[in-house]
Amino acid sequence: MSGFEKYLMSRMGAENSHTLEGYKAQGGYATLERVLKDMTPAEVTAVVKDSGLRGRGGAGFPTGLKWTFMPDAQKDPRHRYLAINADESEPGTCKDRVFMDEDPHGLLEGILMACYAMGCEGAYIYVRGEYRHQYDRTAAALSDARAAGLVGKNILGSGFDCEIHMHKGAGAYICGEETGLMESLEGKRGHPRPKPPFPAGFGLWGQPTTVNNVETIFNVPFIVEKGAEWYRSMGSEASPGNILVGISGSVNKPGVYEAPLGMSARTLLESEDFAGGIWKGRQLKAWFTGGSSCGMVPASFIDVNMDHDSVKAIGSMLGTASMIMLDDTQCVVRAMEVVARFYDHESCGQCSQCREGTQWLHQIFRRIEAGRGKPDDIDMLTSIASGMAPGKTICALADAAAIPANQVVKHFRDELEEHVRAGGCSINGTGACAHGTAAKETEVEVQS
Amino acid sequence: MTKITINGKEHDADPKLPLIAACHDAGIDVPHYCYHPGLSPEGSCRMCQVEVSEGGRPARVMVSCRTGISEGMVVETHSEAAHETRRECMEFLLKNHPLDCPICDKAGECDLQDYAFQEGQSEGHTHEPRRKLEKRKDLGDVIVLDQERCILCTRCVRFQQEVTKKPELTNAGLASRSYITTFNDRPLTGNYQGNLADVCPVGALTLKEFRFQARVWNLEKAASTCAECSRGCTVSVEVLRRDAVKRMRPMYNADVNKWWMCDTGRFSFEHLNDPERLTGGLIASGTDLLGATAGEAIAHAGATLRGTQPAIFASPFLTQEEAGALLELATTLGAKPKFISPEANDLKDDLLHTGDPCPNRRGLSDLGFEAVSAKDAATAVVSAGVALLVGERVLSMLGDADLGVTKLITMDTHPCLASGVEASIAVPFHVEKAGTWINVDGFAGRLTVARNAPQGVPPLERTLSDLQAALGLSEAQA
Numbered sequence: 001m002s003g004f005e006k007y008l009m010s011r012m013g014a015e016n017s018h019t020l021e022g023y024k025a026q027g028g029y030a031t032l033e034r035v036l037k038d039m040t041p042a043e044v045t046a047v048v049k050d051s052g053l054r055g056r057g058g059a060g061f062p063t064g065l066k067w068t069f070m071p072d073a074q075k076d077p078r079h080r081y082l083a084i085n086a087d088e089s090e091p092g093t094c095k096d097r098v099f100m101d102e103d104p105h106g107l108l109e110g111i112l113m114a115c116y117a118m119g120c121e122g123a124y125i126y127v128r129g130e131y132r133h134q135y136d137r138t139a140a141a142l143s144d145a146r147a148a149g150l151v152g153k154n155i156l157g158s159g160f161d162c163e164i165h166m167h168k169g170a171g172a173y174i175c176g177e178e179t180g181l182m183e184s185l186e187g188k189r190g191h192p193r194p195k196p197p198f199p200a201g202f203g204l205w206g207q208p209t210t211v212n213n214v215e216t217i218f219n220v221p222f223i224v225e226k227g228a229e230w231y232r233s234m235g236s237e238a239s240p241g242n243i244l245v246g247i248s249g250s251v252n253k254p255g256v257y258e259a260p261l262g263m264s265a266r267t268l269l270e271s272e273d274f275a276g277g278i279w280k281g282r283q284l285k286a287w288f289t290g291g292s293s294c295g296m297v298p299a300s301f302i303d304v305n306m307d308h309d310s311v312k313a314i315g316s317m318l319g320t321a322s323m324i325m326l327d328d329t330q331c332v333v334r335a336m337e338v339v340a341r342f343y344d345h346e347s348c349g350q351c352s353q354c355r356e357g358t359q360w361l362h363q364i365f366r367r368i369e370a371g372r373g374k375p376d377d378i379d380m381l382t383s384i385a386s387g388m389a390p391g392k393t394i395c396a397l398a399d400a401a402a403i404p405a406n407q408v409v410k411h412f413r414d415e416l417e418e419h420v421r422a423g424g425c426s427i428n429g430t431g432a433c434a435h436g437t438a439a440k441e442t443e444v445e446v447q448s
Numbered sequence: 449m450t451k452i453t454i455n456g457k458e459h460d461a462d463p464k465l466p467l468i469a470a471c472h473d474a475g476i477d478v479p480h481y482c483y484h485p486g487l488s489p490e491g492s493c494r495m496c497q498v499e500v501s502e503g504g505r506p507a508r509v510m511v512s513c514r515t516g517i518s519e520g521m522v523v524e525t526h527s528e529a530a531h532e533t534r535r536e537c538m539e540f541l542l543k544n545h546p547l548d549c550p551i552c553d554k555a556g557e558c559d560l561q562d563y564a565f566q567e568g569q570s571e572g573h574t575h576e577p578r579r580k581l582e583k584r585k586d587l588g589d590v591i592v593l594d595q596e597r598c599i600l601c602t603r604c605v606r607f608q609q610e611v612t613k614k615p616e617l618t619n620a621g622l623a624s625r626s627y628i629t630t631f632n633d634r635p636l637t638g639n640y641q642g643n644l645a646d647v648c649p650v651g652a653l654t655l656k657e658f659r660f661q662a663r664v665w666n667l668e669k670a671a672s673t674c675a676e677c678s679r680g681c682t683v684s685v686e687v688l689r690r691d692a693v694k695r696m697r698p699m700y701n702a703d704v705n706k707w708w709m710c711d712t713g714r715f716s717f718e719h720l721n722d723p724e725r726l727t728g729g730l731i732a733s734g735t736d737l738l739g740a741t742a743g744e745a746i747a748h749a750g751a752t753l754r755g756t757q758p759a760i761f762a763s764p765f766l767t768q769e770e771a772g773a774l775l776e777l778a779t780t781l782g783a784k785p786k787f788i789s790p791e792a793n794d795l796k797d798d799l800l801h802t803g804d805p806c807p808n809r810r811g812l813s814d815l816g817f818e819a820v821s822a823k824d825a826a827t828a829v830v831s832a833g834v835a836l837l838v839g840e841r842v843l844s845m846l847g848d849a850d851l852g853v854t855k856l857i858t859m860d861t862h863p864c865l866a867s868g869v870e871a872s873i874a875v876p877f878h879v880e881k882a883g884t885w886i887n888v889d890g891f892a893g894r895l896t897v898a899r900n901a902p903q904g905v906p907p908l909e910r911t912l913s914d915l916q917a918a919l920g921l922s923e924a925q926a
Contacts, residue, residue, distance in 0.1 A: 172622070189619070194491040194514045349600060349619065349626030350492040356540040359624035363576040380573060387536035394491060 005234060007222050008215075008242050009258045012102040018137050020144040023105035029150060031225040032109050035116060036158035039224075044117035048220060050228035052240040056095075057085055057213030058291065058319045060239070060308040063220075069200035070208050073119045079207045082115050082123040083185065083199075086138075086214045087169050087176035089128055091292040091342055092322040095244035096214035098256050100127070100134035103218075104141035108164065110217035112155065113224055115162045118210055122163045126181050129169040139166050173346035177395045178211035180348065191350050192395035215244060236262030239307035239318075245274070249287070249325035252276035261321075262307040265289075269302060269325065282327040286412065290319025292339045293400030295407025296332060316407065332412045333419050336404060337365040343401035354398035357388040361405050368416060371424030378416050381405050452521040461517045468496050468512035476525050479534055479563040481541070481649045482601040483513035486707040487610055493601050495541070495563065497533040499524040509533045531567065538568035544579040544624065545650070546596045554651030556664040560599065581627050588635030590711060591644050591653050595627040598652035604628060604644045611708065612640045612799065628652070639797060642714040646697055646707070657715055658695050662688045671699055673885055673893035674713040675765060675878050677795070678804040680887035681705035681713060685879050685898035693717040693879060693899065703891050710801045717879075726863045726874040728904040737863070742873055742906050743914070749857040749871040750918025752834070753781065758857070759832035760785040761825050761846070762817060763839025764806030766908075767883025767895060771808075771815050773912040774838055780916055785838075786828075787812045788845045789819035802888050805845075807878075811886030822847045829854055837864070839908065840878060859911060875908045876901035 016022035023029070035044060049064025070080060084107070088096040099107050111123045127135045142164055145151045153161050167185055169175050175184040179193035182204050203209020219241060223231045232240045239261040245268055248254045253276040259268060268274045269284065278284050284299040289306075294317040301314050311318040326335055344362035349355045361384055364377050385402035392398065409416065419425060449460040452467075454474050461470035466489050471478045481493035491514035500515060501507035501522045509529050524530060542564060549555045581595035602619060605628065609615045616636050620629050630636060636644075645655045667686040674681040674696065682701035688694045696717055698709035729745025730737045740748070760783045762774055771785075778785040789806055796803025806812075806819075813819065820828070826849030829835040834855045837843065843860045851866050858864040863872045880901040885893045901907070906914075 174622075191492075194511075344623055347623035349621065349623045351494050352492070352537055352540045352599065353494055355600065355624050355626065356543040359579075360540075360543060360574065360576065374575065383573070387540060392533065392536075393494060 004242070004260045004263075006242065006258050008218065008244060009098075009102075011106065012098070017102050018104055018141065020105060020141065020148060023103070023141075028105050029109055031221050032112055032150070033156055035113055035224060036156055036160055041117045041119060044113060044224060047224055047228050048117065051223045051231040052228075052238070053216065053219055053223060053231065054239055054241075054308060055213055056215035056219070056243060056320065058090070058293075058317075060318060063212065063216050066200075066210060066212070067114070067118050069198065070118045070210060071201065076208065079122070079205075080118060080120045081204045081207055081209045082111060082118065082120040083178070083181060083204060083209055083211045084111060084123060084125040084214060084217060085176060085178065085181055085211055086125055086127040086131070086134075087173075087181060088131070088214070089171075089173040089176050089346075090320060090322065091339065092246060092248055092288055092324045093291045093320040094246045094248075094322070095256050095320065097131055097134050098244060099214050099218050100131065100138045104138040105145065106218050106221065107138065107214055108141060108145050108151070110220040111164060112150070112162055113220050114210075114212065114217055116160055120210070121161060122165065124185055124204070125164065125166045126175065126185060127166060127168055128176075129171040135166065135168055142166060172348075173342075174348040174395075174397060177397065180395065181211060182209065189348075191348050192397075194394050235260045236305070236307040236310075238309050243306075243321050245306065246320070246322040247275040247325065248322070250279050250282065250284075250327035250330065251325050252279050259306070262305045262310065265304050265306050265323065266302045268306065268323065275325070278325060278327050280327070282329060284325060285328040285330060286326045286332050286335075288322070288324040288404075289314075289316040291322040292324070292342060293317075293403060294319040295404035296326070296335065296411065297407065298411050315410070317403070331369075331425050332408055332415055333365065333369045333425065336408045337362070337369040339404050340365040340401070343397065347397055347401070348395075351393040351398065353388045354393045354401070357384050357398060358401045360384050361401060365405075368419045369425070371419070371422075373416075373420035373423075375420055377420060378409060378413065381416075382409050385409075450517050450519050450521075452517060452519070452523060454523045455525055463517045465517070466513050467498070467500070467515040467517060467521075467523065470517055471498070471512060471523065471525055478512050478525050479559075479567055480513060481559060481599060482603060484603050484606075484647055484707075487603060487606040487647070489513040490602055490606065493537070493541070493599065495534060495537050497530050497537065499527040499530045534563075534567045535569060538564055539572065541599050542568065542572060543574050543576070544596070545599065546578055548594075548597060548651065551660075552597065552651040553654050553659055553661075553664070554597075554648075558651060559649035579624060585629070586635070587630060587653075588637070588641065590641035590656060591636060592656055592659065593628060594652050594654070595629075597650050598628055599650055600626055600628065601649060602628075603647040603649065604653055607643060607647050608636075611643070612638055614638050617644075639710045639712060639795065639801065640708060640799065642711045643698070643708050655695075662694045667694060668898070670879075670896045670898035671894070672879060672896050672898055673807070673887075674709060674716075675807045676710075676713040676716050676801075676805070678802045678806055678809050678888040679704065679800050680807055680885050680891065680893040681709045681800060682893065683709060683713065685717075687879075687899045690899060692721045703889075704887060704893070705800055708800060710795070710797075710799070712795055712801065720877050720879055722862075725861050725902075726872060726905075727902050728874055730863050730869075730872040732870050737865075737869065737872075740871075742904060742911065745871045745873045746911060746914045747918055749836075749873065750915055752855055752857060752870045753836065753915075754919055756834045756855075757782050757832070758834040758836045759783070759825075759828045760836045760838070761820070761829065761842065762787040762812065763837075763842035763845060763860075764789060764809055764812060765840040765842075765878055766808060766812065766838065767881065767885060768808070768811045768815065769883045770839070770908045770912065771812055771817065773909045773916075775815065777912050777916045777919075780919055781836075784818070786818040786820045786825070788822055788825045788842060790822055790845050804888065807887075808885040810888060810890060811884065814886060823849070826851065829856075838875075838912070840875060859908060873911055874905040875911065876905050880905075881907060 053063045054060040175190040180190040184190040199209045340362040343358040347358040385405045389399040389402035450463045480496040482490040496512045585593040686695040792803040856869045879898040
């Protein structure tokens, strides 16, 4: 499928796209030079705001609007920071790594523009600890950029100073939550902070801070270069632009693909330009719309358009547009057990509901999956989930754990009940959909 | 002050404090665990949910410890929605909490019990096995941690960070595997560890001293003043079955100690339970000391002191009221009373302990008592030939100086065994009397009777006035 303009991955095919020469050869940093010379910070913010760019970290908050939350530099002389969230840890999400791998200078240019727009004197890139290769690529790019006078004092002779620092996480999912990320950057445990105060007023070390996702920032140089109108010409009305869609699971060609927001999920799944359909000639049974925290919907929803509002309309979320596909031989209970285990493992343990609720959900899914479910377990799942979310805890991790539980009960109640009734899995009629035994072998005791 | 409406009534609220403080000030209890008025609000237990509507917007349920005050705010603490949210929260908190209550020292004063009763449901829904963590983690000389009982409110962590400035505790681990611990299992240090057991809303942090000693509902509690330094912290003296003092805990006093007290004061009650204490009196007879009633000992003391000009030394434990009675007696004898002022100890710190072991130094000085070092006092006693030593601990404060054959009349909780002693009269401990101590900053701390003095131990004021009466009698009358 063609017929849309690609820009996010436009440079990535080229040789040495990750080096400074490779980047410059494709026109890199030219826009930055023009911005520093000809545009005021307010103009940069305005074009980003006009473009309608929405954050790509999952929540889809308008980026330009977020930038304007930073206090007026004239009235508030505090230090100002930008933090880049590269702690990509959501199961199913694997798009930020592509930018850091293939086009780290694109990210750096975006950071410099964002810092210029918001008057930030420094930026921190918080990279997921497991992303060693991506960290090294980005760090090498940063060092080259610094040597070329693109980072540091008096960038390109413009008088604009901006330092960029890199930080490696230690593998906690919660450090991808923006306030948890800031706590972690400050050297503390990654416990999310209650909001308010919001990061723009009280962020890193108590200074005004904006936290943006890698992909969000990566969009910025394109928007500034080509204008808001160009950007709005792509994607949908309320969600303009392209997005990287990660498709994983039972598909022929799992991978990360660039697509305009609002493209039909069926196209993404079935087109040869994208995932190329469900593998082994099987049928789609269920799919996660945007990473594990968005929950599973049945195959019947596959015609939804992948933009924020359309996915929301079917009761799910676009999230990071990371679709995980399950075919008809797979068991949703098994899948949910894995998802629930993940949140049980990754809750920071601060809020009562999340700490206990994530464990509780996992314990129940594990029992049902292992054939030890009780008839009232299924109602218990929704009851626990409604005690955890929405908005009952400091951050959204409890919501992220509760939503998939709610979704699976809503859409796959039959299958849960069948597991409880049959004392295990009998999905494909043979009782041999592999997970029953696998679950027993891999059953991890929650407590050590 | 900002006007807000709580449960239909208008209240003035301090806009610098969180909403939960305004509710508590208004006399409305909002259930809470992580919030403590003496610590920074954390907002993690999620228990203090109330329904708030601001600026005419629809009401929302939110945690009151992280919600600021705004003019015209309307708060419902007991609405259906708020209660339901708290009920849910209770169920999560109890999910892994062990059913230890019958053997838990906190039972009876446990917030988890109280709020489970008030907000929760009678039956839990969980069928899952409860969390297994360390049940008896030794945190040093004072505290034992039961990680299974812990609800991770982190009050203890913040107490160490913010009050003692010794960030020795932390939470470790993730999710339901989180627990409180010290770095590298090091023991806690400092003189304020006991407060950790007070700030803990559940039975996770308990005092070694108090473990399995008493059920708290059997303790009779009296608000009194700590005797261990001139700060005079307001404390609750807790007595088991009208006999042994089992525990001392700080009570909130904005002017003196806020919510805290030091371990020196907290654990200074063993001597109060000493069965060897003096009751009644002792009278010298030849080289022996014979047991007597207080009245007989007072009469003997009157006979000894009559016509003499004794050296009079008071203990700095004397209350203002007792000191007044002693002044009158001294005037009758033509003497000028002084009090023994032991050297400052090395317990002084930036928080509460003053290092001065004289709880009523300021009060006695105000009444004109001169402070005299133990050494000078001993010298004065010897040179006077006759001496009257008055008050709790006066003998131990005087030290083991050789008092020669000085004729001594002592009024202390314990008998005097010096060779010259003529009469010893029992006095009550400070937890057994009512009175006033003036602390280092001039605050009048009240002593109340937490426990009655044993039979045969008269109040010191009465002993002094009886002695004064005895002095007035002629030898024949006596």
